[in-house]
Amino acid sequence: MSDDLDDIQAIFFEECAEGLATAEEGLSAMADGDASADVIAGVFRAVHSIKGGAGAFGHEALQSFSHRFENVLDEVRGGKIPASSDVCRTMLLAFDVLSDHVAAAQGQADIPEDAAILAELEKLLDDKGAAASSAAQAPAEAAPADDGGTDEFGFSPVTVDLDDLDSDPFGFEPVTVAIEDLDAPAPTWTVRFAPSREAMANGGEPLLVIRELERLGAEISAVETDTLPPLRDLDPEGAYFAWTVSVPASVEKTVIEECFDFVAPDSVVEIAQEAPAPAAPAADDGPAPDGPEAIADTDAPAPEAEAEAESDAEAAKDEPEAEIKPKAVEKAAPAEAKIAEVVQNIRVDVSKLDMLLNLVGELVIRNSILSDRLSSADQQRVELPELARLTREIQDNVMSLRAQPIRQAFSRVPRMLRELCVSTSKDVALEMSGETTEVDKSVIEKIGEPLTHMIRNAVDHGIESAEERVAKGKPAQGMVHLSAEQKGARIFLRVADDGRGIDRERVFAKAVEKGIISADATLSDDEIDNLICAPGFSTAETISSISGRGVGMDVVRSNVEALGGRVEISSVPGKGTTFTMVLPLTLAILDGMVVRLAGQRYVVPLANVVETVQPESDQVRPVANSSEVIDLRGTYVPVKRLSDLFNLHPGARDNPQDCVVIIVETDAGHVGLMVDTIEDRREVVIKSLDQNLYPIRGLGGATILGDGSIALILDIDALVASPSSSNKFALKGIAA
Incomplete structure (x- = not known):
């Protein structure tokens, strides 16, 4: 127990x-x-x-x-x-x-x-x-004084001529209201509660519910003990009692229902409210009025309604007694003529979902192995494509069980921003978009701290004071935009501000002062921006409760990389800064294009592929700085050789006509990736690199192909956006 x-x-x-x-x-x-x-x-x-x-x-x-x-x-x-x-x-x-x-x-x-x-x-x-x-006194204080004087509260007396009450200029006559009608008791709630045997077997205590109702002013009107057996037949976990409780009419029905939140769903919970008995009709003092008085009595039923009510009453005699329904089922309103649907939930350990997800991934791998080993005729005979489709549907459903809207992570931001505005004396507005983007539960649990640091950094370092913003021609109120979107197998979380941007000269000087870089180092703007994520780096002059210790952005980068993601920083001096967290799905099945490069196989996500081109003579042309472009129907698209990016055979310049250029879509626009050849298109299972090796920029994970070999999955956006100085990846020993 x-x-x-x-x-x-x-x-x-x-x-x-x-x-x-x-x-x-x-x-x-x-x-x-x-x-x-x-x-x-x-x-x-x-x-x-x-x-x-x-x-x-x-x-x-x-x-x-x-x-x-x-x-x-x-x-x-x-x-x-x-x-x-x-x-x-x-x-x-x-x-x-x-x-x-x-x-x-x-x-x-x-x-x-x-x-x-x-x-x-x-x-x-x-x-x-x-x-x-105080609100009630305000109109009285504003009212003009009357010649007749005012009382101690400021109210002026009003004189009413009793003769004016006999009629009004519109022809309406006074209506007499019986005092008895004003004293009619309000209807009370009648609650009948009978706990189920399951509730008692699970340790439920019905008296706690009864006491909760009593705190609302309820009184026990009856206790049913008809089903109580003799002592020798008594089951300690049985349920033999039912309570009938009267709850005041002032208590809302939703409050009563909340008292039964933790009651087993198969328990009996009936909540009804009966209208009070109508008062006896007053003595007939004269003929019925034929003027406005006749219109006033709208509660009297029409003859047709009376006849219909009598017909319904006769029919009700032949109907069986209404069945008592469990708590989980609510009676629909008569006007709706619908039966409320029962929504059932079950709590499942996340580790069990992870296990199920891994098993689905293994199914995909086995399907890939069968696809390699069976001929096309054999694949159709054993319905291999249908098996692949069913496996994909199972995977999508399992992923949806773990997926939750990212608004759960966003929900704390508005309050945090208000507190930051108070502590920094800044006026900052918040815009949010993409709150319904669904991400894996583990991602939501781990992005809270990085998100907090980025918001603090935007308000404390990015947004200027109101005076400084006005002097620069900006609105006094700053703006922070928090957004989320999913692209393929990646989640993009962005925190953008319209503040002062990154002061690169100051960042460089601070980095030299703290010994992070040497004074003669030559860095690009992107590399300087990324210095703010270095351990111990801070440009704050004083240490406060918000910043100054140099751990904020370092925590952001380390936490995001621990999830197998990356942090991207984009800043325009005087305009603002955007921090982007690019996070992978924990495990997913994606459509990929298997390509070969220097004897090794890689997977390009089809979500990024626009088209493939077999270059003709002079279609790929060199430009300055050893770069190349491809003439694509009159438009020049930059081309990157993956062999150069991965440093697989440095110095070798294969003839473009012997290669294939894959046009991919990235945040920076269209880019051509040059590979040796395209082998196949298939579904692959993403296996995280950070859990099995370590995070590598430019790679979104790895997968197992049908022949048992490992292929690396390319992260196109990171690969294309990488600065040239960090584009060289030593992959020897990782892929065979």
């Missing part, structure tokens, strides 16, 4: 992480001015779910804090506390403490000191009417 409880508690902590992410996103939206009912309700539900689970597992400190945090959110949700900037600031601070409480419940930290923030929350609850009263 202990292992089962540990598993359930692990699920609770996973849901806590999801709830904290939802709450932070919602609180950030509120701080930005989006205080819509849906946003506030989302934050409330997240905190409420954390509180409920904390109580179930005995985390008293977490439960107590989340309960008091929830009280404030409930008042904000009800409109009793305005979602002002000060209120949002306090709730964001409370969120930080809530996160610390969750970490403490997991045993990852000590229980945080929360007395100060609890005092702030209590102050919000105590002062909730202050803003409303």
Whole structure:
């Protein structure tokens, strides 16, 4: 039983992480001015779910804090506390403490000191009417004084002639309202809860749910014990009771439903609200009015409606009693005439998905081996193409299980940027795009720290002060653009600012001062820009909580390279800087073109290939600096010899007519890659180099071909963008 409880508690902590992410996103939206009912309700539900689970597992400190945090959110949700900037600031601070409480419940930290923030929350609850009263007085103070004088609150008396109440200029007559109608009781919620045997067998405690309802003001009206067997037949894990509870009408149905978040889905949960009995009709004092009074009574059913209701009632007598549905199924509204679909989720260990993904990769490799060994007729006979298609579909589905939208990594940026603006006294706006781009779960988990350092670097070093920006003719408000996109088997994350750009003279001088380079070194602009990623490098004059220790961009580069990716820096002085993290998918199957070069085979991703050309005489022409271009229908495209890039046979200049030029599309435009020959086109499995060897710029991974040999997969963008001084790669011993 202990292992089962540990598993359930692990699920609770996973849901806590999801709830904290939802709450932070919602609180950030509120701080930005989006205080819509849906946003506030989302934050409330997240905190409420954390509180409920904390109580179930005995985390008293977490439960107590989340309960008091929830009280404030409930008042904000009800409109009793305005979602002002000060209120949002306090709730964001409370969120930080809530996160610390969750970490403490997991045993990852000590229980945080929360007395100060609890005092702030209590102050919000105590002062909730202050803003409303001041707002109500504002119109009164602005009203003109009346000749009749005003009272101590500034209100002027209004004189009303009782004779004017008999009629108005539009012909409407007064309508009499019975006092009894005003005293009619509001309908209450009736909740019937019967836990299932599965819930009891898994250690569920139904009384915790009942106590949660009682905190909402509910009262137990009945307890059903009809199914309770004799003591000798009693099953300790059986479920024999059902509770009927009355909940005040002021409680929203969604709040009641949240009390059952951790209840097994096959338990019975019925929530109904019956309208109060209609009041007895008043005595008939005269004929029915034929004027406006007749229009006022809109609740009276028409004769046709009465007849239809009677027909429905007669038909209902012949219908069987309604079946009690489990909690996971909700009754659709009569007007919709639809049955809500049941969405079922199952939590799976990520390691199991990794294993499944690797097995799919092995299937692709075996399919490649069969393709090499079987003739075309035999391949059709054993339906090898169909096997390849099914394998690809399995792989796509498994990859989708691990893929998550990158907005989870982006969600922390708005709040972090606001805090940076406060600490640096700068006004910086944020633009985000590509939040729905799906990336592997492992990538999301590991890009948080690099993303944080790049945002800090952009605000602290890149964006100028408002005065400096205005003096340069720029808007006073700076801009940071965060974007994500997928290209083939790569994810591109960019952080761009419109600040001052990289001061290359200062960077060079600092690098010389710190002994990173020699004073007589000759570096290109790209190489100088990349110096900011050197360990210990910083241009900050003073050390602050934001920067100055020279570990930020170094951490970015090391973390990204550990993922098998790379960092690219592009800067224009006076215009801004763009940092790009290029990250690979952990494992993927891609369509590739197998090419041969100096006796070795490589794979060019088909996603980059535009066309292939067998050069004719003089179609490839040399230009300055030993470069070459190809005349492609009147347009000159630069050509790079892969043999030169990889230093496979230096000095040899093969005749272009004996080679093939592959025109590829890159971020820099179209480029021609010259190879010896093209062998095949096939699906290949990407195997990470950093896990088996070490990251190599220009290579996106490796794959196993059908004959068992290894082929390196080219990273076209990195290969083409590499500075000439770093284009030489010694690959001997890596590929055979």
